[in-house]
Amino acid sequence: MAARDVVMGSSVVGDRAGASNRILSRPMSEVRTRFAPSPTGALHIGGARTALFNWAYARGRGGRFVLRIEDTDRERSRREHEDAILEGFRWLGIDWDEGPDVGGPYGPYRQSERLERHHAIAQELLADGRAYRCFATPQELDDLRAAQEARKETPRYDGRYRDLPREESDRRAAAGEPFTVRFRVPEGETTIRDSIRGDVRFAHAELDDWIMVRTDGSPTYNFVCVCDDADMRITHVVRGEEHLVNTPKQVLLFAALGLAAPQYAHLPLILGTDGKKMSKRTGDTALVAYRDAGHPPEAVVNFLCLQGWSLDGEHEVFDLATLVREFDVEDVSKGGSIFDIDKLSWLSGEYLRSEPLDRTLDRSVPFLERAGLADGAAVERDREWWRLAIESIRERVRTYAEVPAKLEYLFAPDEEVPFDPAAEAGTRKHAGASTTLAELAQFVPTIPDAKWSREELPAVLKAWCAEGGRKVGAVFQPVRTALTGQAGGPELADVFVLLGRDRAVTRLRAAAGRLGS
RNA sequence: GGCCCCUUCGUCUAGUCAGGCCUAGGACACCAGGUUUUCAUCCUGGCGACAGGGGUUCAAAUCCCCUAGGGGUCACCA
Numbered sequence: 266m267a268a269r270d271v272v273m274g275s276s277v278v279g280d281r282a283g284a285s286n287r288i289l290s291r292p293m294s295e296v297r298t299r300f301a302p303s304p305t306g307a308l309h310i311g312g313a314r315t316a317l318f319n320w321a322y323a324r325g326r327g328g329r330f331v332l333r334i335e336d337t338d339r340e341r342s343r344r345e346h347e348d349a350i351l352e353g354f355r356w357l358g359i360d361w362d363e364g365p366d367v368g369g370p371y372g373p374y375r376q377s378e379r380l381e382r383h384h385a386i387a388q389e390l391l392a393d394g395r396a397y398r399c400f401a402t403p404q405e406l407d408d409l410r411a412a413q414e415a416r417k418e419t420p421r422y423d424g425r426y427r428d429l430p431r432e433e434s435d436r437r438a439a440a441g442e443p444f445t446v447r448f449r450v451p452e453g454e455t456t457i458r459d460s461i462r463g464d465v466r467f468a469h470a471e472l473d474d475w476i477m478v479r480t481d482g483s484p485t486y487n488f489v490c491v492c493d494d495a496d497m498r499i500t501h502v503v504r505g506e507e508h509l510v511n512t513p514k515q516v517l518l519f520a521a522l523g524l525a526a527p528q529y530a531h532l533p534l535i536l537g538t539d540g541k542k543m544s545k546r547t548g549d550t551a552l553v554a555y556r557d558a559g560h561p562p563e564a565v566v567n568f569l570c571l572q573g574w575s576l577d578g579e580h581e582v583f584d585l586a587t588l589v590r591e592f593d594v595e596d597v598s599k600g601g602s603i604f605d606i607d608k609l610s611w612l613s614g615e616y617l618r619s620e621p622l623d624r625t626l627d628r629s630v631p632f633l634e635r636a637g638l639a640d641g642a643a644v645e646r647d648r649e650w651w652r653l654a655i656e657s658i659r660e661r662v663r664t665y666a667e668v669p670a671k672l673e674y675l676f677a678p679d680e681e682v683p684f685d686p687a688a689e690a691g692t693r694k695h696a697g698a699s700t701t702l703a704e705l706a707q708f709v710p711t712i713p714d715a716k717w718s719r720e721e722l723p724a725v726l727k728a729w730c731a732e733g734g735r736k737v738g739a740v741f742q743p744v745r746t747a748l749t750g751q752a753g754g755p756e757l758a759d760v761f762v763l764l765g766r767d768r769a770v771t772r773l774r775a776a777a778g779r780l781g782s
Numbered sequence: 783g784g785c786c787c788c789u790u791c792g793u794c795u796a797g798u799c800a801g802g803c804c805u806a807g808g809a810c811a812c813c814a815g816g817u818u819u820u821c822a823u824c825c826u827g828g829c830g831a832c833a834g835g836g837g838u839u840c841a842a843a844u845c846c847c848c849u850a851g852g853g854g855u856c857a858c859c860a
Contacts, residue, residue, distance in 0.1 A: 301860090302860095303859085303860050305859085305860080335860065337859090337860080338859060338860070340859095341859080341860095399858095403858065406857090406858085410857095414783095417783065417784095418783090418784085419783075419784045419785080419856070420784095420856070420857095421784095421856085445858055462787070462788090463799090465786070465787075466786090467785080467786075468785085471784080471785050471786090471856090472785095473856085476857085476858055478858085479858040480858060481858080483858085485857095485858070485859085485860090486859070486860045487860090490860085505854095506786095506787065506788090506853085506854060506855095507854055507855070507860095508854095508855095508860090509786065509787065509854075509855080510785075510786060510787090510854075510855050510856075511855090511860095531787085533787090533788080533853095534853075534854075536853080538793095540852065540853075541852090541853070541854095542853080542854075568794095571794060571795075571809090572794075573794090573795095574795095575794080575795050575796065575808090575809095577796075577808090578795060578796030578797075578807070578808055578809090579796075579807080579808050579809085580808085580809095581794085581795090581808080581809050581810085582809095598795075599787075599788060599789090600787095600788050600789060600852095600853095601787095601788075601852090601853065601854090602793085602794060602795085603793060603794080604793095604794095605793045605794060605810065605811085607793080607810060607811055608793075608794060608809080608810045608811080609810095610810090611809085611810055611811085612810090614823090618823075658822090659822095659823095660821095660822050660823040660824090661821065661822045661823080662822090688820095691820095723819080726819085727819085730819095737819055738819065738820090740819080741819035741820070742819080742820070744819085745819080745820060745821095751820085751821085752820065752821075753820045753821025753822075754820070754821060754822090755820095755821085755822090756818095756819080756820090757819065757820085758819095
């Protein structure tokens with residue numbers, strides 16, 4: 266099979282400089298999907314899901330997943346954005362078989378590097394009349410649009426250069442008059458067979474003779490998209506619903522090139538809380554925002570799976586291997602989904618709690634650094650201490666970003682731990698709190714080393730309460746305030762061990778004094 | 783406005799293609815209880831939906847029609 270593919274590959278993609286654009290059956294034995302981001306900004310969360318589904322579909326069928334950079338907009342495209350997008354996929358755990366960085370048999374994978382190919386195809390279409398030159402100026406088109414709108418008509422190109430004689434067209438072009446190249450949309454209608462939506466019909470009368478090549482010679486999206494999908498032998502195009510209306514244009518172009526169009530699937534949109542296409546106003550649209558907010562990538566990817574697809578309606582937490590095994594684009598739902606940050610946070614908590622402790626620690630380091638609590642080297646020096654610190658609060662956070670705030674109390678000055686007002690008020694209700702703290706400060710140094718552990722300490726402390734006839738509740742609350750300044754938080758045994766005897770005693774004494782007045 | 787798509791709990795969804803197993807299942811969120819030294823985790827329970835109206839059928843969330851609502855798109859952006 267591989268050998269056959271190679272043969273097909275060379276006949277299709279390699280040398281098309283000559284006469285024939287008429288092609289060319291693609292090797293249907295292999296599923297080839299692609300994600301084609303435009304490097305004009307950060308990777309969109311919806312784009313990430315689109316890529317994920319493309320990836321899963323190909324992976325689940327032994328196919329290939331291709332990354333193509335759509336940088337035909339030279340003004341806005343930036344290499345740093347491309348790098349960031351690739352980095353985003355690596356973070357999510359999505360890999361690609363062909364792409365701008367790894368190359369592949371149908372490269373190059375940046376559209377800006379495929380311009381010769383695009384021009385050759387445009388020339389061919391122009392030569393056989395399937396496309397034509399349009400000499401209308403932007404101003405002219407603006408006026409046309411304005412006039413149509415004034416008459417409450419749908420703005421549309423009126424085909425004014427559609428029937429310009431070939432000789433005149435050639436002459437004006439030769440004379441240097443600027444022109445665009447438009448696709449000649451034939452009469453009739455096109456039915457799109459969409460894997461998710463079924464058959465969708467479009468009357469050609471609704472389609473403009475759209476522009477393939479701009480005045481400056483640069484090709485437009487709908488044009489290059491088809492050229493590259495064809496050359497890269499893409500078999501399944503899975504993309505956002507906003508592209509549905511582009512599809513008949515593209516299908517017609519495939520037909521004009523003598524090619525079978527790929528199988529299409531248009532994914533429902535991911536909506537903001539206002540029910541509209543997600544925008545920066547209604548939520549973080551950039552994937553990196555979720556990384557920066559401390560969500561585990563496994564949670565983000567799992568969450569994305571749940572937007573428009575479900576495993577079985579019962580199991581919500583699953584990994585990429587499961588997705589690959591079970592995913593089918595036909596099972597994707599039709600309706601758009603509103604991004605529910607609460608559910609993402611819940612998933613984040615699930616993953617964070619169940620991963621190896623060391624991973625939680627390592628992933629928390631950037632946030633600890635940002636908060637000024639510790640840097641990587643400091644964590645490495647005291648790794649065991651940090652592991653316990655993380656373990657003590659892991660059930661109390663949902664993201665890595667929440668870690669520093671939970672551990673901040675450990676870095677407060679022992680003589681004056683900041684007291685949360687509610688915690689202090691609650692503590693002052695216990696009449697003998699100050700005395701109790703002072704007594705405990707006396708007791709702590711007498712605890713044997715063997716008992717000074719998170720496992721043994723709870724029993725030791727409770728025994729101490731019992732011996733003195735103290736109520737556990739009346740002791741623990743003041744102690745918690747003394748040691749952490751908070752009303753809630755980790756097991757006190759953990760707090761004691763993390764602080765160590767000396768610091769714990771200092772805090773107990775200080776609090777006894779502060780609460781005694 | 784034209785064209786196109788969509789419509790099950792507040793949210794994500796199962797069920798719809800092959801009508802009956804659906805007094806519509808799960809999850810998040812919320813509420814209430816339980817466990818616990820607190821908070822959290824965890825456990826139990828509760829609240830809560832087939833957009834509306836016609837048909838077809840013994841039977842409709844599921845099929846057909848209409849209405850309403852929402853969304854997408856109408857660029858020499860992608």
